[in-house]
Amino acid sequence: MAFPLAAALLLAAMLATAPALAADVKGEIDIPTPYVPSTSVAVDEMLRVADVRPDDLVVDLGSGDGRIVIAAARDYGARGLGIEIDPDLVKKSTENARLAGVADRVAFREGDVLKADFAAATVVTLYLLPQLVEKLKPRLLAQLAPGSRIVAHDFGFKDWTPDRTVNISKNYYLYVVPARVAGKWRLEAELPGGARSYDFELAQANQRVRGGARVAGGYLPAFEAKLAGDRIAFVLVENDTSHYFEGRVNGAEITGTVRSGPGRERATTRWRATRVTGVPDEG
Amino acid sequence: MRADTRTLPSLLLAAALAATGLPAGAQQSNFTTPYVPTPQVTVDEMLRLAEVNDKDFVIDLGSGDGRLVITAAQKFGARGLGMDIDANLVAESEENARLAGVADRVKFAQQDFFKADISQATVITMYLLPSVNMLLRPVLLGLKPGTRIVSHDFDLGDWPPDRKTTVRKNTFLWIVPAQVAGRWRMKLPLPPIERLLDLELTQRHQEVSGRARLNGVPTQIWEFTLAGDRVSFVVVDATDRENEASLYFTGRVVGDVMEGELTRGVGATRSVMRWRAVKDGT
Numbered sequence: 001m002a003f004p005l006a007a008a009l010l011l012a013a014m015l016a017t018a019p020a021l022a023a024d025v026k027g028e029i030d031i032p033t034p035y036v037p038s039t040s041v042a043v044d045e046m047l048r049v050a051d052v053r054p055d056d057l058v059v060d061l062g063s064g065d066g067r068i069v070i071a072a073a074r075d076y077g078a079r080g081l082g083i084e085i086d087p088d089l090v091k092k093s094t095e096n097a098r099l100a101g102v103a104d105r106v107a108f109r110e111g112d113v114l115k116a117d118f119a120a121a122t123v124v125t126l127y128l129l130p131q132l133v134e135k136l137k138p139r140l141l142a143q144l145a146p147g148s149r150i151v152a153h154d155f156g157f158k159d160w161t162p163d164r165t166v167n168i169s170k171n172y173y174l175y176v177v178p179a180r181v182a183g184k185w186r187l188e189a190e191l192p193g194g195a196r197s198y199d200f201e202l203a204q205a206n207q208r209v210r211g212g213a214r215v216a217g218g219y220l221p222a223f224e225a226k227l228a229g230d231r232i233a234f235v236l237v238e239n240d241t242s243h244y245f246e247g248r249v250n251g252a253e254i255t256g257t258v259r260s261g262p263g264r265e266r267a268t269t270r271w272r273a274t275r276v277t278g279v280p281d282e283g
Numbered sequence: 284m285r286a287d288t289r290t291l292p293s294l295l296l297a298a299a300l301a302a303t304g305l306p307a308g309a310q311q312s313n314f315t316t317p318y319v320p321t322p323q324v325t326v327d328e329m330l331r332l333a334e335v336n337d338k339d340f341v342i343d344l345g346s347g348d349g350r351l352v353i354t355a356a357q358k359f360g361a362r363g364l365g366m367d368i369d370a371n372l373v374a375e376s377e378e379n380a381r382l383a384g385v386a387d388r389v390k391f392a393q394q395d396f397f398k399a400d401i402s403q404a405t406v407i408t409m410y411l412l413p414s415v416n417m418l419l420r421p422v423l424l425g426l427k428p429g430t431r432i433v434s435h436d437f438d439l440g441d442w443p444p445d446r447k448t449t450v451r452k453n454t455f456l457w458i459v460p461a462q463v464a465g466r467w468r469m470k471l472p473l474p475p476i477e478r479l480l481d482l483e484l485t486q487r488h489q490e491v492s493g494r495a496r497l498n499g500v501p502t503q504i505w506e507f508t509l510a511g512d513r514v515s516f517v518v519v520d521a522t523d524r525e526n527e528a529s530l531y532f533t534g535r536v537v538g539d540v541m542e543g544e545l546t547r548g549v550g551a552t553r554s555v556m557r558w559r560a561v562k563d564g565t
Contacts (some may be wrong), residue, residue, distance in 0.1 A: 041519055041527050048549040075550025168505040168517050168529055223450040235450050240323055242450055262327035263335070263358035 033129045035064055035089065042127075042153055042170060043071050049164065049172045050123045050151045052076040059083065059121035061113040061128065061136065066093025066106070068125050073102035078123075080106040083116045119143040127153040134158060146179035146249065147229030160206045163228065178207040179230045179249035183278035187213060189271035191243060192260050198236075200273060212236075232256075245271060316411045318347050318372065321435055326351050327358075328450045329433045333406045335359040342366065342404035344396045344411065344419070349376025349389070351408050356385035361406070363389045366396045402426060410435040424488070428461035428536070429511030442488045445510060460489040461512040461536040466563035471530075472556060473547065478522060482560065491516075498522060512536045520547065532558060 038046070046068060052058060054077035060068040063082025070093075072078040080102075084090050093108040109116075114135060118124060121144060126133060133155050140150060156162055156173035164174040187200035198213035198220070207228065212221040213236055222234035230249045235242055247256025252275035260267050321329075329351065335341060337360030343351045346365025353376075355361040367373050376391040392399070397418070401407065407423065407430065409416070416437050423432055423439070434455045438444060444455040464486040471478040482504065484493035491507045495518050505517040515533045534543020539562035547554050 039527065041529055044529060044549045052550075071550070075552050077551070166506060169503075169519055224448055237324055237451055242324055242327060261358075262331060262354065264360060265358050 033062055033132055035086065036127070037064055037067065038127055038153060040067075041168070042172075043068050045166065045168055045170075045172050046125050046127075046151045046153055047072055047076060049166050049174050050125065050149045052078050052123055054078055056122045057081065057120055058123045058125065059118045060125045061116070061118070062126070062132075063093060063108060064089055066096050066108055069093070069106050069108070070097050070100050070102055072123075073097075073105040074100050078105075081118070081121070082106070082108040083111050083113050083118070084108065085110065085112055114139065117143070119145075122148050124148065124150045125153070126150065126155075128155065130155045130158075141177065144177045146177050147231075148177040150175040150177065161208075163207060176207065176229045178204070178227050179232070180204070180278070181209060181227060181232060181249055181254075184276040185254070185273040186276055187271065187273040189243070189245075189258055190269045191258065192267040192269065193239065193241075196238075199276075209234075247271065247273070251275075316345055316415055318345075318369065319410070320347055321351065321410050322451070323350065323354075324450065325435055325452050325454065326354050328448060328452075328454050329408055329435055330355055330359050332446060332448055332454050332456045333408070333431045333433045335361050335406055337361060339405045340364070340403055341406045341408060342401050344401070344407065344409040346376060346391060347372055349379045349391055352376070352389045352391070353380050353383050353385055355406075355408075356380075356388040357383050361388075364404075365389070365391045366394045366399055367391065368393065368395055397422075405430060407432045408435075409433070411437065413437045413440075416440075423457070424459065426459045428459050430459040432457040432459065443490070445489065458489070458511040460486070460509050461514075462486070463491055463509060463514065463536055463541070467541060467560040468563055469558055469560035471545065471558060473520070473522075476522075478520070480518065480560075514541060514543075534558065 052072055056078040058069060058072040058078050058080045060080070060082045063069055063084045066082050069080035069082040072080045082093055084093065087110050090108045090110045097103045097106045124140060124144065126136070133152060134157065137157050137160065152173045154170055157175065160175060162173035163176045166172045181202045182204035183202065185200040185202065187198045189196045198215060200211065200213045202209050202211035209225045209227045209232070210222065211225065212219055220236045220238055222236060225234040226232070232249055232254060233246045235244050241261055244259045245256065247254045254273040256271055258269050258271050260269065335355055339361040341352060341355040341361050341363040343363065343365045346352055346367045349365050352363035352365040355363045365376055367376070370393045373391045373393045380386045380389045380391070401422070404426070416434065416439055420439055420442060436453055438455050439457060442457060445458050446456040448454050463484050465484060467482040467484065469480050471480055478498050481496040482493055484491055489509045491509050493504050493507070495502050495504050497518065497520065502518060507516040508514065512535050514536055517532070518530045519527065520530050521527045528548040531546040532543065534541055540559065542557070542559040545556050545558040
């Protein structure tokens, strides 16, 4: 990858001119993220890609002058929280929010994004350098609920394929926090041909899942397995009929509907899976 | 299309398949493609992938015993036409359609589909050899924009599928793209001044790229998508530095006119209006 070098060079140029720096911690010689405000088109695009709604809590990590959080409240009716290490920028953000008339729906906190608690966020926006983005990844996965959206501007996660990439002047990466589904499940379905019970197993790397069901004398691979937040879908083929499973993961339980058969012959029934054991994530 | 250019490789492959005892139904004689029935699960998946419904007219190229066309009629409410070069299979298909109670909605014709008119189809289905797919490609690209093509197992070379699913076997969906290559002009009634937007588009199948000029200033076109006759793309409007915003276009192409809806900006500050572009020189 070429961009760390390019980014470092760019940084060196910026460091020479930009005094306001959000310092990284731990005493390592890490490159701090300089304060580079997003353009208004970039702010628009991050919030559009995240599909922000009024019931969202948008947390901007490294919130600068507060423009993303303020736009989320002003343009989408969402609530917002900005976390920024520079106290002067925090003050400026609070003042900007007051001027924009959204002071009641947003807050700004002085703090280190690597120590911050943002577990209540439904949307997290990032415009940080690659090293800091990488360091944040385990914290984001540990704190955020499945289905939460992360939008990164310019720099995304190294080993996590975005759920969506948008290129409008710059790159925007959308990641939907996946539910943890890896492990063994007991799957019970009331299929049109009768009740079925399978030993169902899933392996997972971020939102990529694969697996299948064990049946007496065979194995049914889960085709077209997809995971988006807490929504899971896959297809099991048995007795020359395709069964399209869709469900919602809620901790140790998945519940949903199965559509069996083609076109007008399609029958819809219910299914449920309960966790038997978990296995560690692949990545 | 010359028949002799395609029979040789197909015959060789058919002979090879027959020599290995695979597949059971393969017959050599004078067939372009050996007769290998598509499993019912795959027939179902092809029709689901194409979202076949009661408004569709499905043409199956190499219809074998008629199962795809019959399933389209019986389970998806469509009308259908199956073409096969084997007269015995055509007779068998007609009998199967009668037994399935869909004889009034489907037809079978003993025909070389390279010589047939398939322009009335809204959905084309096929399970043919790769070489035959490639010979068919120019014909398929000439179908009405929006026509869906579903193939089982084999793709269409460097025309990428719009969707692909794997349920036991690979199934591919293509949507015949409209022709958008060329120069287009439009006037946008954006305050405070009307903008003139010129597009210069190049196209390879459904993949479109190009350049734009907004009031004469070169700018880029982002995120262009083309699905049948539906287009969408984004141009960043930086005419007023203090009020930059993206212009999100969605619309339809009909011949030399492209028109639809345009959204400037996002969220509560966005504004929506109509747009209409005309191909240059028309």
